[in-house]
Amino acid sequence: MSKYWSELTKKLDPYVPGEQPKDKKYVKLNTNENPYPPSPNVENILKGFQVDSLKLYPDPNADLLKDTLAKNYGVEKDNVFVGNGSDEVLAFAFMAFFNKNSRILFPDISYSFYPVYANIFDIPYETVKLKEDFTIPVKEFLKNNGGIVIPNPNAPTGIALTIEEIEEILKKNINTVVIIDEAYVDFGAESAVKLISKYENLLIIQTLSKSRSLAGIRVGYALGNKDLIEGLERVKNSINSYTIDRVSLMVAIESVKDNDYFEENCKKIIDTRTKVVSQLRKMEFEVCESSANFIFISHKTIKAELIFSRLKEEGVLVRFFNKERIDNFLRVTIGSPEEMEIFIEKIKTII
Amino acid sequence: MSKYWSELTKKLDPYVPGEQPKDKKYVKLNTNENPYPPSPNVENILKGFQVDSLKLYPDPNADLLKDTLAKNYGVEKDNVFVGNGSDEVLAFAFMAFFNKNSRILFPDISYSFYPVYANIFDIPYETVKLKEDFTIPVKEFLKNNGGIVIPNPNAPTGIALTIEEIEEILKKNINTVVIIDEAYVDFGAESAVKLISKYENLLIIQTLSKSRSLAGIRVGYALGNKDLIEGLERVKNSINSYTIDRVSLMVAIESVKDNDYFEENCKKIIDTRTKVVSQLRKMEFEVCESSANFIFISHKTIKAELIFSRLKEEGVLVRFFNKERIDNFLRVTIGSPEEMEIFIEKIKTII
Numbered sequence: 001m002s003k004y005w006s007e008l009t010k011k012l013d014p015y016v017p018g019e020q021p022k023d024k025k026y027v028k029l030n031t032n033e034n035p036y037p038p039s040p041n042v043e044n045i046l047k048g049f050q051v052d053s054l055k056l057y058p059d060p061n062a063d064l065l066k067d068t069l070a071k072n073y074g075v076e077k078d079n080v081f082v083g084n085g086s087d088e089v090l091a092f093a094f095m096a097f098f099n100k101n102s103r104i105l106f107p108d109i110s111y112s113f114y115p116v117y118a119n120i121f122d123i124p125y126e127t128v129k130l131k132e133d134f135t136i137p138v139k140e141f142l143k144n145n146g147g148i149v150i151p152n153p154n155a156p157t158g159i160a161l162t163i164e165e166i167e168e169i170l171k172k173n174i175n176t177v178v179i180i181d182e183a184y185v186d187f188g189a190e191s192a193v194k195l196i197s198k199y200e201n202l203l204i205i206q207t208l209s210k211s212r213s214l215a216g217i218r219v220g221y222a223l224g225n226k227d228l229i230e231g232l233e234r235v236k237n238s239i240n241s242y243t244i245d246r247v248s249l250m251v252a253i254e255s256v257k258d259n260d261y262f263e264e265n266c267k268k269i270i271d272t273r274t275k276v277v278s279q280l281r282k283m284e285f286e287v288c289e290s291s292a293n294f295i296f297i298s299h300k301t302i303k304a305e306l307i308f309s310r311l312k313e314e315g316v317l318v319r320f321f322n323k324e325r326i327d328n329f330l331r332v333t334i335g336s337p338e339e340m341e342i343f344i345e346k347i348k349t350i351i
Numbered sequence: 352m353s354k355y356w357s358e359l360t361k362k363l364d365p366y367v368p369g370e371q372p373k374d375k376k377y378v379k380l381n382t383n384e385n386p387y388p389p390s391p392n393v394e395n396i397l398k399g400f401q402v403d404s405l406k407l408y409p410d411p412n413a414d415l416l417k418d419t420l421a422k423n424y425g426v427e428k429d430n431v432f433v434g435n436g437s438d439e440v441l442a443f444a445f446m447a448f449f450n451k452n453s454r455i456l457f458p459d460i461s462y463s464f465y466p467v468y469a470n471i472f473d474i475p476y477e478t479v480k481l482k483e484d485f486t487i488p489v490k491e492f493l494k495n496n497g498g499i500v501i502p503n504p505n506a507p508t509g510i511a512l513t514i515e516e517i518e519e520i521l522k523k524n525i526n527t528v529v530i531i532d533e534a535y536v537d538f539g540a541e542s543a544v545k546l547i548s549k550y551e552n553l554l555i556i557q558t559l560s561k562s563r564s565l566a567g568i569r570v571g572y573a574l575g576n577k578d579l580i581e582g583l584e585r586v587k588n589s590i591n592s593y594t595i596d597r598v599s600l601m602v603a604i605e606s607v608k609d610n611d612y613f614e615e616n617c618k619k620i621i622d623t624r625t626k627v628v629s630q631l632r633k634m635e636f637e638v639c640e641s642s643a644n645f646i647f648i649s650h651k652t653i654k655a656e657l658i659f660s661r662l663k664e665e666g667v668l669v670r671f672f673n674k675e676r677i678d679n680f681l682r683v684t685i686g687s688p689e690e691m692e693i694f695i696e697k698i699k700t701i702i
Contacts, residue, residue, distance in 0.1 A: 002578035014588030227353035237365030
């Protein structure tokens with residue numbers, strides 16, 4: 001604690017990302033990265049990149065990327081906001097739409113960055129308790145609130161809401177912004193993009209980090225009615241005019257254009273997930289029904305923390321959250337078939 | 352204005368960056384970009400980049416880049432913070448060190464993003480009036496305050512403070528953080544880096560956008576005592592864990608290592624500036640004494656706004672600020688000798 005820190009900084013409780021250890025090479029199943037490389041088009045972009053152009057600022061409005069995303073989702077350009085990863089987009093959305101005098105709602109078991117944003121931007125919140133089976137109690141999101149954030153599928157459970165359930169939440173909250181955080185939607189959940197034209201309170205946030213294999217370039221985006229997008233632009237342009245660099249812009253555009261490759265990879269991951277889930281269930285693991293590129297698992301007799309440590313010793317990293325209700329669970333990213341074979345082998349020796 | 356915007360968003364008055372027109376090719380002297388390409392090492396980085404690695408998150412702590420910058424400036428790694436351009440670093444610094452109940456100080460004629468940050472983070476401020484000759488009145492920064500931000504050299508004037516003047520400000524403000532924004536320092540001003548070990552209230556902010564010809568990759572950094580750096584890390588990790596992507600990290604590292612190339616370019620720009628200043632003075636222009644890669648000029652008889660419009664028609668973009676005290680001035684980036692010849696030719700036809 002320093003005397004120079006602002007009152008705000010003193011009370012912060014920053015987010016801690018999954019570890020990125022440098023001591024040895026791990027089978028890394030702890031940060032939900034995609035095991036497959038990005039679209040082959042990305043290679044061409046980097047090889048042919050005009051290095052001289054780096055002396056110039058990027059387009060602050062990222063028009064070409066917005067055009068490409070708009071076309072991809074069948075919306076207009078002014079329905080699209082882009083940012084430096086979906087975390088930045090979420091942070092801007094908290095500033096743009098939530099207030100100091102009205103409690104927002106999000107699930108108690110969810111992305112652990114939400115309370116961090118609420119804290120730094122001084123927004124009061126109430127967590128909605130998931131049911132015993134970790135599904136989201138839709139009715140609890142119909143009470144008075146200053147805004148809602150729900151990941152679909154939820155993290156770290158992987159469990160998805162149906163589009164009808166999301167629509168029910170949107171319909172009953174027409175005066176507040178409902179953020180559906182679709183970071184993992186491409187791995188089996190249904191996107192709410194089609195509801196944008198119907199509900200002006202809906203903001204969808206997605207990312208290229210997971211399903212497009214581009215965690216390394218930091219591009220996330222929001223889709224919603226143009227008033228919401230304009231709110232995000234106002235916040236962004238009060239913090240940083242140029243949030244996405246020239247290389248990332250071009251890489252992102254090429255990646256979004258290559259849907260065949262991306263769909264094929266998503267399908268491979270879903271297939272691997274199906275196989276791994278079946279193997280784990282045979283070994284007395286409880287496995288949540290996942291629509292994401294990770295699974296949330298708990299063993300009937302062996303403590304999650306012990307499995308986590310033993311796996312780490314064996315060179316396999318998964319994510320363990322030492323938090324109430326989920327401290328006997330592990331979140332395991334779905335890697336390549338080869339990585340998951342190693343994971344299953346190690347699990348077998350542990351249990 | 353949308354009913355969904357937060358109270359904060361409604362009152363924002365976002366920053367407007369220099370225009371990046373797409374209608375035709377301009378001699379672009381309006382956003383202080385460097386006319387020379389980045390270090391030749393950058394080309395090798397892009398050509399040899401392992402595209403597969405983009406599926407993984409970048410190092411959230413940017414350790415290698417911090418090491419490289421620390422070595423370059425003769426400080427320790429924990430004296431270095433890195434961010435997505437110096438604008439983001441400035442925004443985080445406003446959050447980290449300034450409070451809602453104590454007025455900060457910055458010059459009335461200065462980087463126009465400062466009042467925008469103060470506004471979005473609800474920090475009260477007082478502007479200190481520059482002297483008639485646009486130099487900074489050091490004594491005015493010795494009064495009670497909640498923090499200070501001074502660009503050195505100042506923008507858009509290009510006028511620098513001496514290191515002794517900066518030290519006087521630091522010495523008389525030991526209880527508040529003094530930010531010296533050194534975005535343009537490499538073009539002729541003296542850096543205050545050597546004062547970091549002596550003044551724990553000093554935070555220096557620099558960027559690779561200008562002197563390193565890398566506006567396109569978005570990397571800025573702060574240098575200061577480790578408590579200040581930790582404050583910045585706390586804010587950053589409450590907003591976005593991964594602010595710099597994998598490509599930008601590697602490009603930045605290679606660029607910082609190549610000091611010879613960068614010093615040579617700075618020298619070329621200073622030489623061009625000297626020549627252009629002398630030409631303009633002969634044409635009855637008042638030119639502020641610049642230590643930056645831009646000059647701030649005013650003609651004795653012809654209005655700045657008229658010159659701005661005529662130059663634009665002629666395909667030369669400069670920056671005109673329609674603001675009190677400086678609405679008869681133009682800020683002109685020092686481009687290549689060829690670009691400046693065109694600029695001077697066009698000026699001759701206008702006056």
